[in-house]
Amino acid sequence: MVQRLEMYALPDFPMVEPGDDLVAQIAQSVAGAGLSLRDSDIIVVAQKIVSKAENRYAYLKQVTVSAEAKVLAESAAKDPRLVQVILDESVEVIKHRPGAIIVEHRLGYVHANAGIDQSNISSDSQNPRVLLLPRDPDASAARLRAGLHRETGAEVAFIINDSAGRAWRNGTLGFAIGTAGFEPVADLIGQKDLFGRTLEATTVAVADELAAGASFLMGQAAEAAPVVLIRGAGLPVAEAGSRSLLRSREQDLFRS
Structure with missing residues (x-):
């Protein structure tokens, strides 16, 4: 179980324009913050800068x-x-x-x-x-992850986050629209709780929880902090995108 999680909003990130090299900009921003990427770090980037770089x-x-x-x-x-x-x-x-x-x-x-x-x-x-949103956020996340590996040698995970409202609560919340390098949903079904009861329906939207924490640091107005480094989550490496986060229409009680 994770006992400590560190999050760093990378400072002085440049304004992104179409065609910009986000990999180089992220690597430079990490170095500018006095940090270096490590295996198992997670980079969370705001959808907006990915869309801008992709000229969407x-x-x-x-x-x-x-x-x-x-x-x-x-x-x-x-x-x-x-x-x-x-x-x-x-x-x-x-x-x-x-x-x-x-x-x-x-x-x-x-x-x-x-x-x-x-x-x-x-x-x-x-x-x-x-x-607009990126054309294929999972593919964008995978490209950026691979690029950072080439640039730094680190095996990082990657999240592209956005913010949205929810049908049952006020306020917007960060959530993942693209992931790479880890399983975005943790399936706890079959595990035991504190009292030995078998969990029957518990799955955890790991990517969304991390995206929301990063979104809090990024802000929603003029903070200009679209990249967050998360350290300490200890997620196992997996080649998975974000599709498992989407609930099927048949299970969506708000559309049935």
Whole structure:
């Protein structure tokens, strides 16, 4: 059992632009903090910098708005062009109200506005742009992990995190949308509790717990700390992505 966990928000991380080498930027930021990567460290990066490096921008002036988007935009009190981009990134609209459209993203996540963001990105008022999620966050996480191994020799785990609200509680929370190098869900079914009772349904979203802790350090406004180093989790190495974190529709009581 982990008795001690250390988290470091890497300081002075540069503003990321399309095409930037995130591996080099992370390695330089680790060194700048007076640290060096070790085997079993975990690097958590904000989705936003991955999307920026991958040039996942959509320009609203270039969007062709459908009739469906116009109707939904009126109900949700949103720019029809933004709504069209949300629809393009989604497979289903689940719920909506003024200010929010809850969708199932094409990658399987259920959250507001398909994860499309307008905060902390520069934009031209004549042709505003929004930032989409990475095209394949697990693949992005795997590439960054491999790159850091080549750069530093360390066998690290990797998490790309985002933030979302929850159906049953107020406030946003960090969660993992991409992972590499460890099992994101720990299955405790069959183990014994303190009193010898066999656990029958307990699984732990390890990746989300770590993503949430890192998100607390990153902040949600002007903190400019999009990379966190976690040390001490002691996770065994595994070649797994984040798909096991997604609950199937058949088991989702909020959509049944």
